[in-house]
Amino acid sequence: MNELEMRWKACFSSILSVSPYPILVAAVAAIGDNDGSYFILMSVGGVPIYLIYSLLGWVFIGMPINRALTQYPDWGLPLNVVSSTAICFLLYLLFREAIPTLLFGIPILVQPVAFWLYFRRYSALSQARSGHLS
Numbered sequence: 705m706n707e708l709e710m711r712w713k714a715c716f717s718s719i720l721s722v723s724p725y726p727i728l729v730a731a732v733a734a735i736g737d738n739d740g741s742y743f744i745l746m747s748v749g750g751v752p753i754y755l756i757y758s759l760l761g762w763v764f765i766g767m768p769i770n771r772a773l774t775q776y777p778d779w780g781l782p783l784n785v786v787s788s789t790a791i792c793f794l795l796y797l798l799f800r801e802a803i804p805t806l807l808f809g810i811p812i813l814v815q816p817v818a819f820w821l822y823f824r825r826y827s828a829l830s831q832a833r834s835g836h837l838s
Contacts, residue, residue, distance in 0.1 A: 710826040711767065718818035719758045722811045726754040729807065758811065762819075765791065770819060780824075784816040 730746030773783045792809035799805055 710823060710830060711770070713826055714819050714822035715759075715762045715767065717822040718815045719755060719762070721818045721822075722758075722814050723751065723755065725811055725814075726750040754811075758815065761812075762815075766816065766819065770816070770823075780820050781817065784820050785813070788813045788816045 727747050727750075730743050730750055733746060734743035769787050770784070773780055773787070776783060791812055792805060795808055795812070796802070796805040
């Protein structure tokens with residue numbers, strides 16, 4: 705598996721690992737809803753929108769940042785957390801409210817860490833497979 709395939713696989717794995725988050729947000733937001741229609745609407749509509757936003761975020765922000773961070777393999781995780789925190793701070797400056805920042809910030813913090821862990825796992829598996837083939 706080449707590096708680009710590993711990056712995309714890690715990207716989709718990190719997005720899917722955090723995909724229950726919008727359902728949890730919908731459940732919390734629908735606590736006062738008696739018939740459950742808000743929860744159903746947010747779950748059915750929110751999850752695809754979340755997946756699209758996550759994918760676009762990875763294509764335009766996450767992948768370039770992680771590509772730059774691969775130059776420092778020993779500092780990958782701390783640099784991912786610092787860059788994610790910086791993006792969350794920029795969100796706060798944009799919205800000037802804590803709730804949207806937390807709403808979007810939690811996946812922004814969790815997805816890069818999951819990406820880093822999955823990417824390292826796929827890299828190790830690829831190296832092990834190539835070592836067994838030679």
